[in-house]
Amino acid sequence: MISLQLNAWFDFSYRDFDAVRESMHSAISLNKAEVLDVVLDDFSEGYFSLSFENRRKLLITLAQVYDLNRAQVRDLIKQYLGLELPGGNASESSTVDEEAMLSCFYRVERNLRQVLKPAYEVLFERLNNRPGGLKFLSIFRADVLSILAEENIASLRALDSYLKEKLNTWLSPAALELHQITWDDPASLLEKIVAYEAVHPISNLLDLKRRLGVGRRCFGYLHPAIRGEPLIFIEVALLRNVAQTIQEVLWDTPPIPESEATCALFYSISSTQPGLAGINLGKFLIKRVIKLVKREMPHISTFATISPIPGYMQWLLSKLASQSILAEVENMSPSSSSGSVSTFRENILEPEEEKLLLSCSEESFPGKSGMDVMLKLLTSTKFEWISSPELLSALKPPLMRLCARYLLEEKKRGKALDSVANFHLQNGAMIERINWMADRSEKGLRQSGGIMVNYIYRVERIDECAHSYFSTGHIHASNDIRRYTLGV
């Protein structure tokens, strides 16, 4: 078994970099017969023992030194260009001859595919074939990603895209097992839930027990090669109605008996492997959970979420900042430069919103324009606005309206700009409702001004919604939320 102590390098002195590099070389270059388990063990243990800086050095070495053999590629390519395609003019030739001529193509093409594999592919394959190897590769890629977040190294980026493709084919959704996580599960699995819950942190074991107790469910996808920890998990609350705030969900004692519930509310989805970023593990998860819940509790007819809007504030603040500057420029020289500026200029506030904002913030947050005031209010780290009824009521209309616009209209490459929205829409959800002051935690205020959104999964329309979102980017939404963007 590969030792998987993430923190092993705290426990003992750093292994010598050169020794680990040497064991990596053995793991790649020895032939199949000689690569005993011990060689791969040695490498993975050695890797964990390295400091982050040495891991960085090792990964770059791997990407640059164990790349593909370009001389071999050139040789084969020249062979390939020398082959003559059958058919064409010589239409007389029999199919048998054609097949024989094609054999040469098949052979050279197979060889080409082979030499186009970087040398490090062998390391990935060998690790993947071993117990614990897939988990190791996931940690390995998490390291690669954190290096790439700091600096763009072309060879390392090529390695990452290669490894990602490999992981994608190894993690077939058909091999993922849906498992209901309960208080009867091993503590080693439950501690992972506590550690990885990303949306609404679990404070202690009692809190965890509640999340798995009456009125709630928790499901995870397990992969047979990564034992004892779900790759992704989802938490469900059983309610009478679709909750409007996260507080309604994070109760200590269940508000209703399970038998009276008509709504299953997905209130948290967390993935546990940063190294599997970009691999869609959530595919089918929600569909399969819905099927399971329906079978166990036929009285449940509504499947919805209460979800964060993680990108809203970031989008809004950059919009406000750029627009206030453009507005200022325009005001300074109203006649001369208005032509060029106005192309990008957009008043994202309605006249009444602007007026209200300026009037109620005169003393505490004076500003040149509504947008300027709004920017100052929202970036104030103390969130003074949520304790002032006037500010709250002045901010609510523009924040809600612009939130609807952000969710329904802001896109990147034809898909919803917001990552959580994109996840649910891909899975076949519709946008149902946005809720004011639904998450008053600091994180909630910082990410989305405290607004949360309900997505709804209409069982009979899941496939249709997913399909039209996929192919045309069309976002299904309720009339209620559409009304915001029509200015009604």
Place this chain on the structure above:
Amino acid sequence: MISLQLNAWFDFSYRDFDAVRESMHSAISLNKAEVLDVVLDDFSEGYFSLSFENRRKLLITLAQVYDLNRAQVRDLIKQYLGLELPGGNASESSTVDEEAMLSCFYRVERNLRQVLKPAYEVLFERLNNRPGGLKFLSIFRADVLSILAEENIASLRALDSYLKEKLNTWLSPAALELHQITWDDPASLLEKIVAYEAVHPISNLLDLKRRLGVGRRCFGYLHPAIRGEPLIFIEVALLRNVAQTIQEVLWDTPPIPESEATCALFYSISSTQPGLAGINLGKFLIKRVIKLVKREMPHISTFATISPIPGYMQWLLSKLASQSILAEVENMSPSSSSGSVSTFRENILEPEEEKLLLSCSEESFPGKSGMDVMLKLLTSTKFEWISSPELLSALKPPLMRLCARYLLEEKKRGKALDSVANFHLQNGAMIERINWMADRSEKGLRQSGGIMVNYIYRVERIDECAHSYFSTGHIHASNDIRRYTLGV
């Protein structure tokens, strides 16, 4: 779910070939968004509904029409040849420049890898991602293999080797789960055991119950994407000593209480998926079973097999046939052609063996030479020799001696010629003993003249044996069996 009725084509009228071809085309060529589950379902159901002849037509179409795009390959290859390698003379250039220049290589190489994938790869990937898809692909490849057994079609062979590589990477040993099969398992799983037991057929449910009952164990490898049937399974009997005949193992009531057993005897290993031929699923299986048995029953110290020798008679008969002809030629013209003939000529019988054979078979099976007699005796479909004490005692010495030679010395590409021998040696076994009249069934007589072999797994030497067999082809064997081949 893909419908997996293997026999579905008996149930309803053949689907139109063109309709299935059309659905195959959709499954390949539609973009990701448009390939709904229904398209893949439609294709796989359609495929099952085809007659074998139409499947053949479809598979050849797939191999030839959905091959790779050679024009695209040529274009990219020319682009690639136009790229200039960094480094070399311009040693002044900074690493940053080199990295930037390499980016072009990475890009074109990634594209090359992409276009070198045949169009049918998309079909394989899409099927593999679906529940039931891996099972479908295994049936699919079984069909490909049975076509290739009849005729060698280059394009279909290329498809097979591509699919095999894919299956190999999807079926990582780390994802296989070792499962003890008991009478408490679902009937749907148990019926698979009855259907696939290849070594010692199970006659009925009572027989199966005995195979899973006191004194026996059964273990299988399950893959999460092929639910409810093991890919390979192994049967174990608990004994006092290593059995010399299969009859000792196929008892109706256990000969000893389990607590008195000191030997775990592997008496049958069967794989259930003809479509996974050539993919080593047995890897680690025996090692993991040994570990499990040791933990449950520490009083067991010997791990051995009683195994068939499936290739022995085939090898021996062809040897006998060719050598009797050579002997005849030599006898006809002893002086002139002896030079050229004797190069290949080998008297595979010892003088005493020859004498004994000729003397005791004079009346019933007269022949020109000992080899000729032996050939006649062994190819007689009624196996008269096993009911004659004289013939038995004349045949035993050469059959046992040559069997040892076959197992220890006959190789193909450096590995044991016998497939079962190769399997166990790869897994780290040693050849311990060969047993006369160990399997008197018709199959046993036909395959190996009734001889069976015991392989032994010495727990502390498994890795070492596997390693030296892998790297040098060295076969570990007991002194007892070596003695046969030394003529002692």
